[in-house]
Amino acid sequence: MSDSSSHQDSASQEQAPQQEVQVHYRSDYRPYPYDIESVYLAFDLAPNATVVDTTLTIQRKADVASNEPLRLDGVDLELLSIAIDGEELGQEGYRSFDDGLEVLNPPKRFTLTTKVKISPDTNTSLEGLYLSSGKYCTQCEAEGFRKITFYPDRPDVMSTFTVRIEADAEQFPHLLSNGNRIEHGDLETGKHFAVWEDPFKKPSYLFALCAGDYDLLTSSFTTMTGRDVRLEIYVDKGKLDQCHHAMESLKKAMKWDEEVFGLEYDLDIYMIVAVGDFNMGAMENKGLNIFNTKYVLASQDTATDTDFIDVEAVIGHEYFHNWTGNRVTCRDWFQLSLKEGLTVFRDQEFTADQTDHGVKRIEDVKVIRSHQFAEDAGPMAHPIRPDSYIEMNNFYTVTVYNKGAEIIRMYQTLLGRDGFKRGLDVYFERHDGQAVTCEDFVRAMEDANHYDLKQFRRWYSQAGTPEVEVTSQYEADKRQLRLHLKQSCPATPGQEEKEPFHIPVKIGLIDELGNDIELKALPVSESDARVEGDIVHLMAGEQSVTFDEVPEKHIPSILRGFSAPVKLRYDYSLSDLIFLFAHDSDSFNRWQAGQELFSRVIFDLCEQLSDGIELSFDESVINAAKNLLDDSGLDGQFKSLALTIPGVSTLIEQVDSINIDHLITARQFLKRRLAEELELDWLLHYQTNHHIGDFEQDKGSVAKRAIAGTCLCYLMALEKDDAYQLALKQLNNANNMTDASTALQLIVHSNYSEKMKVAEAFYQKWQNEELVVNKWLAIMATDPSDETIDRIESLLDHPSFELKNPNKVRSLIGAFTGANPSQFHRADGRGYEYLARQIKALYAINPQVSARLTGAFNRWRKFDSERQLKMQQQLQEILSMPELSKDVYEIASKALK
Template identity: 80%
Template sequence: MSDSMNQQESAALRQEVQVHYRSDYEPFPYDIQSVYLNFKLNPEATVVESVLEVQRRAGFAPDERLCLDGVNLELLSVAIDEQPLDESQYQLLEEGLEILKVPDSFKLSIQVKISPETNTSLEGLYLSNGKYCTQCEAEGFRKITFYPDRPDVMSKFIVRIEADAEEFPHMLSNGNRIEYGELEEGKQFALWEDPFKKPSYLFALCAGDYDLLTDNFQTMTGREVRLEVYVDKGKLDQCHHAMESLKKAMKWDEDVFGLEYDLDIYMIVAVGDFNMGAMENKGLNIFNTKYVLASQDTATDTDFIDVEGVIGHEYFHNWTGNRVTCRDWFQLSLKEGLTVFRDQEFTADQTDHGVKRIEDVKVIRSHQFAEDAGPMAHPIRPDSYIEMNNFYTVTVYNKGAEVIRMYQTLLGRDGFKRGLDVYFERHDGQAVTCEDFVRAMEDANHYDLQQFRRWYSQAGTPEVQIRSFYDEQKRRLRLGFKQSCPDTPGQKDKEPFHIPVKVGLLNDSGQDIELKPITVGDNDAQVEGDIIHLKSTEQSVTFDDVPPNAIPSLLRGFSAPVKLDYNYSQGDLIYLFAHDSDSFNRWQAGQELFSQVIFELCDKLEAGQELFFSDAVIQAVKNILDNTTLDGQFQSLALTIPSINALMEEVDSIDIDYLIEARNYLKHTLAQELELDWLLHYQTNHHVGDFEQDKEAISRRAIAGTCLSYLMALEKDDVYQLALKQLGSANNMTDASTALQLIVHSNYENKLAVAEDFYQKWQNEELVVNKWLVVMATDPADETIDRIESLLDHPSFELKNPNKVRSLISAFTSANPSQFHRADGRGYQYLARQIKALYAVNPQTAARLTGAFNRWRKFDEKRQMMMREQLEEILQMPELSKDVFEIASKALK
C-alpha cells in the first residue's frame, strides 16, 4: 500500500473519530428491568440469545428510538413481544442496532452469532487456552450482544450457559447458580441468577475444565459464604495464598468499614490471557494468573504482596464499584481511586505502613507525574476521551487514590468513615457521580469541600514552593508557601487547590518539637494539628518557640500529590535521612540527597570535570545500612538510588547519557567505598535455611538483595560467584530472580548460559518464564536489542498474550533506558515495529505501548526527531485503531 493511501486513511480516521464529552451526558431513555441471556457456546459460532424487559422512562417522548451498542455481531433475529421485525423496522449501524419505533413497555428478543476463537482483542467473549472467558469493562459487552452498554443502565441478569459437558464441566456466571442439568449429545446447562442490579460491564462468564480450591467464610452476621478459586489444571498448589488473601480482605472490610459480602458464593477464575490485572464482576472475579498464582518456588515476596493487594482490590469493589457504581466513564475514579485507596490501606495493615506508603508514592512520582506533564494529562475526572480504554490510567487510579487519602487527612479516619456510610446509605444500587461522593463527605462532616473539588477538574501536578525565614530574637520560624500548577492540554491558568501539607520540625537532637502556630497576618494559612491548609496562591505560617537550627520536615506521609520545592542543603537532607520520625520523609530525604548528587555529577560530565561527591553522602548511606533498628524493607528502599524514570521527572530536559553515567558512577562509588559493609550485611541477612514468609524473613531478603546489588556493581569475580551460589542454592523465587537479574545485567562472561539454564529449569511455569523475559529485556548491554529481537520468535513469547508483551516489550521500554533510548534509534524502531504488528490484534495493548513515546520532548534534538518520526509512521498505518490513534496523535500535538 502506498504512503499516499495510508495518509488518506489516516486523515479519514481523524474525521471519523468521535470525541466523547462529559458535558454531553444524557440519561438513557429506557429502563432495562431484567435481562435473560442464553449462550450456546461454540468456538467459531457461539449463539447468544438475549431477552430484555424494557420500559420507557418518564419524560421521554413516545417516538424515542431504541439505540443499542454492538460491535462485530452477526444479527440472526430481532423481535418485540415475540413478533419478528423485518429490516424496515430496524437499522444496523457500524457499531450498533437502532430499532425505529418501540412501545412504552415491551420484551425485546435478539439473537446474534459471535466468534470467540477469533476474538484477539480480549474484550467481550473470547477463548483463552481452550476456556471461555469474558472481559466487559469498559465497553466489551457490546461484543457479546446488542445492548445499551453504559454503566448507568442497571438491570438484574439471569444467564443460561450451554456447552459440552466433558470439555467444559465448569460453567460460571454472576450471582448464584439456581439450576443445572444434562442435555442430549453430551451437553449440559447451568442457570445463574444475580439478585443485584448491575451494569453490563460487570457481566461475566467463564467455562472450562479447571482445578478448584474451595473454602468458606462466615460473615459478621453469621452467614456462610462459599469461596471458590478456579485455576488451570496442575496449578492448585499455587492458589492457597489467594484464598487466604480473600478471607483476610473479607474480614478487614467488615472490621474497618463495616461492609459485609452479600451473595452466597464468591468465585475467582485465573486466566492466562487478560488485558488487565483483574476484574471485579459481581460474585465472579476474573483475574490475570499473575495475581492469583503464588508459591515459594515461583513467586517473589513482591508477588505475594501484589496477589494479596489485587485480591483485596477486586473484593472491595463489591461495594465501591458494584453496589454503588459510576454513572458514566468520566466518573471512573469514583470507583477506582476509592478502591485503590482501600486496597492500599488493607495492604499497609497486613505489612508495614511506612514501606507501603513509599511504594505507592514511587508509582505516583515516576509514572503519574510523568502522565500529568505529558500530552495525555487529564484530571482524575476527565472531560473528554476518544477511546475509554486509554483512560485506565495512573491518574484515574493512583492520583485518584491520593485524592481519597486527602479526604481522610482533612476529615480524620472517623470523619471519612462517616462520609462513606452516608454515601452507601444514599446510593446503594445506583450509578452516581464524583459529585455525589463529595456531597456525602460534606454532609456527614459539615465540612465545606467546594475548593477541594478542583482536584477533580484540574489536570497537572501542583507545585508548592516553600521558603523559611527564622527570627533568632523572637525564636520564630515563618514558612512562606506559593502554589502553582503548570498548563496542561486544554487547561491554562489553574485556580489554587486545597492542599493539606503535613509538617514537623526537628531540633538538633533529631527530635520532633511541639508545633506552636501563631497568627501574624491576614495571609496566614489555617493550621490544624500538624496539617497546614494551603488554599491561596501565596500564604504563610509562623511557628513560635522554635529553637535555632530546627529543620522542617515537609509534606510528611506525602500528604498531597504535589511537587515540593524547598531549598534543603545537603547537610539538611543527611540530617533528615538519619533522624526524621516520619518514615516516608526519611526515605524522601535520601532520595533527594541521591538526586542532588546525580545532577551535580551530570553538570561535571557536561563541563568535562573530574567526578566526585562528598564523603558525607557515603557516611549517610553507611549509617542507614548499619542501623539495626530499621526494618530491612525500609533499608532496602532507602538505599536504592532513584530510577532513571524518577530522575527524568525532576527536570524539564535531560541528557539521558549523562544521567545514566552519573547514576552508575554514584552506585559504583558507594559499592567501592562500602564494599566490606555491603558484604557483611549481605552475609548477615542472606538466609539459607528453611523458607519463611513472615515479615522478618521478607525484610532479610530485601536488604540482602540490595547489598548484593551494590556488590555486583564492582564487577568482581568473587561477587559473581556469590550471586551464582545464591542462584544455585535458592529455595525461593525472591532470591533466585534477584540473583538471575544481577548476573544477566552484569559483565559476567557466561551470563547467557546462566540465563538459558534458568529458562530450561522453569520453562513450564509461565509466570516464572515471564520474569525471565523481563530480565532479558532489561539488560543494559548493547547486544540486548538483538537479543530481544530474537526472543520475538522464542517459544516463551506470544504476541497475542498481554502478559508476554508486558514482560518483553513494555519492560524494555520502561526499565531499560540505556537501550530504549539508544543514540542510533534502534530502540524506538523496535517499539514501533511491535506496535504495528499488534494494533490490529489487540488495540488496548498496542495503545499502552505507544505511550512510551509520550515524553519525547524531554530529550535531545536528535532523539526527539527519531521518536517523532516513529509516531508519525504509526499514525500512517492503515485502519489504525482508535486506541492507538488517540495516544499517538495527542503525543504529537
C-alpha cells in the same frame, strides 16, 4: 546540562495524520431513556459460532417522548433475528449501524428478543467473550459487553441478569456466571447446561462468563452476621498448589472490610477464575471475579515476595469493589475514579495493615512520582475526572487510579479517619444500588462532616501536578519560624490557567537531637494559612504560617507522609538532607531525604560531565548511606528502599530536559562509588541477612531478603569475580523465587562472561511455569548491555513468547521500553524502531495493549534533538498505518500535538 526543550525540529511541526474519530464529552451526558428491568441471556457456546439469545424486559421512562428510538450498542455481531413481544421486526422496524442498532417507535413497555452469532475463537482483542487456551472467558469493562449482544452498554443502565450457559460437557465441565447457580443438568447431545441468577442489579460491564476444565480450591467464610459464604478459586489444571495464598488473602480482605468499614459480603458464593490471557490485572464482576494468573498463582518456588504482596493487594482490591464499584457504581465512564481511586485507596490501606505502613506509603508514592507525574506533564494529561476521550480504555490510567487514590487519602487527612468513615457511611446509605458521580461522593463527605469542600473539588477538574515552593525565615529573638508557601500548577492540554488547589501540607520540625518539636502555630494575619494540628491548609496562591517557641537549631520536615500529590521545592542544604535521612521520624520524609540527596549528587555529576571535568561528589553522602545501613533499629525493607538510588524515569521527571547518556553515566558512577567505598559493609550485611534455611513468608524474613538483595546489587556493581560467584551461589542454592530471580537479574545485567549460559539454564528449569518465564523475559529485556536489542529481536520467535498474550508482551516489550533506558533510548534509534514495529504488528490483534505500548513515546520532548526526531518519525509511521485502532490513534496523535 544541555537544553533540548527549546529546540524545534521541522518534523515536530508536522500535523499528525487525521482520522475520523468520535470524541466523547462529559458535558454530553444524557440519561438513558428506557429502563431495562430484566435481562435473560442464553449462550450456546461454540468456538466460531457461539449463539447468544437475549431477552430484555424494557419500560420507557415517564418523561420520554413516545417516538424516542431504543438505541443498543453492538460491535462485531451477526444479527440472526430481532423481535418485539414475539413478533419479528422487519427492516422498517430498526436501523443498523457499525456500532449498534436503533429500534424505531417501540411501545411503552415490551420484551425485546435478539439472536446473534459471535466468534470467540477469533476474538484476539480479549474484550467481550473470547476463547483462549481452551477456555471461554469474558472481559466487559469498559465497553466489551457490546461484543456479546445488542445492549445499552453503559454503566448507568442497571438490571438483574439471569444467564443460561450450554456447552460440551467433557471439554467445559465448569460453566460459571454471576450470582448464584439455580439450575444445572445434562443434555442428550453430550452437552450440559447451567443457569445463574444475580439478584442484584448491575451494569453490563460487570457481566461475566467462564467455561472450561479447571482445578478447584474451595473454602468458606462466615460473615459478621453469621452467614456462610462459599469461596471458590478456579485455576488451570496442575496449579492448585499455587492458589492457597490467594484464598487466604480473600479471607483477610473480607474480614478487614468488615472490621474497618463495616461492609459485609452479600451473595452466597464468591468465585475467582485465573486466566492466562487477560488484558487487565483483574476484574471485579459481581460474584465472579476474573483474574490474570499473575495475581492469583503464588508459591515460594515461583513467586517473589513482591508477587505475594501483589496477589494479596489485588485480591483485596477486587473484593473491595463489591461495595465501591458494584453496589455503588459510576454514572458514566468519566466518573471512573469514583470507584477506582476509592478502591485503590482501600487496597493500599489493607496492604499497609498487613505489612508496614511506612514501606507501603513509599512504594505507593514511587508509582506516583515515576509514572503519574510523567502523565501529568505529558500529552495525555487529564484530571482524575476527564472531560473528554476518544477511547475509554486509554483512561484506565495512573491518574484516574493512583492520583485518584491520593485525592481520597486527602479526604482522610482533612476529615480524620472517623470523619472519612462517616462520609462513606452517608455515601452508601444514599446511593446503594445506584450509578452516581464524583460529585455525589464529595457531597456525602461534606454533609457527613459539615465541611466545605468547594475548593477541594478542583482536584477533580484540574490536571497537572501542583508545585509547592516553601521558604523559611527565623527570628531568633522571638524564637519564631515563619514559613511562606506558594503554589503553582503548569499548563496542561486544554488548561492554560489553574485556580489554587486546597493542599494539606503536613509539617514537622526537628531539633538538633533529632526529636520532633511540638508545633505551636501563631496567627499573625488573617491571610495566614489555617493550621490544624500538623496540617497547614494551603488554599491561596501564597500563604504563610508562623510557629512559636522554635529553637534556633531546627530543620523543617515538610509534606510528611506525602500528604498531597505535589512537587515540593525547599532549599535544603546537603547537611540538612543528611540529618533528615538519619533522624526524621516520618518514614516517608526520611526516605525522601535520601532520594533528594542521591538526586542532587546525580544532577551535579551531569553538570560535571557536560563541563568535561573529573567526576566527584561530597564524601558525606557515602557516610550517610553507611549510617543508615548500620542502623539496627530500621526495618530491612525500609533500608532497601532508602539505599536504592532513584530510577531513571523518576530522575527524568525532575527536570525539563535531560542528556540521557549523562544521566545514566552519572547514576552508574554514584552506584559504583557507593559499592566501592562500602564494599565490606555491603558484604557484612548480605551475610547477616541472607538466609539459607527453611522458607518463611513472615514480615521479618521478607525484610531480610529485601536488604540482602540490595547489598548483593551493590556488590555486583563492583564487577568482581567474588561478587559473581556470590550471586551464582545464591541462584543455585535458592529455595525461593525472590532469591533466585534477584540473583538471575544481577547476573544477566552484569558483565559476567557466562551470563547467557546461566540465563538459558534458568529458562530450561522453569520453561513450564508461565509466570516464571515471564520474569525471565523481563530480565532479558532489561539487560543494559548493547547486545540486548538483538537478543530481544530473536526472543520474538522464542517458544516462550506469544504476541497474542498480554503478559508476554508486557514482560518483553513493555519491560524493555519502561525499564531499560540505556537501550530503549539508544542513540542510533534502534530501540524506538523496535517498539514501533511491535505496535504495528499488534494494533490489529489487541488495540488496548498496543495503545499502552505507544505511550512510551509520550515524553519525547524531554530528550536531545536527535532522539526527538527519531521518536517523532516513529509516531508518524504508526499514525500512517491503515485502519489504525482508535486506541493507538488517540495516544500517538496527542503525543505529536
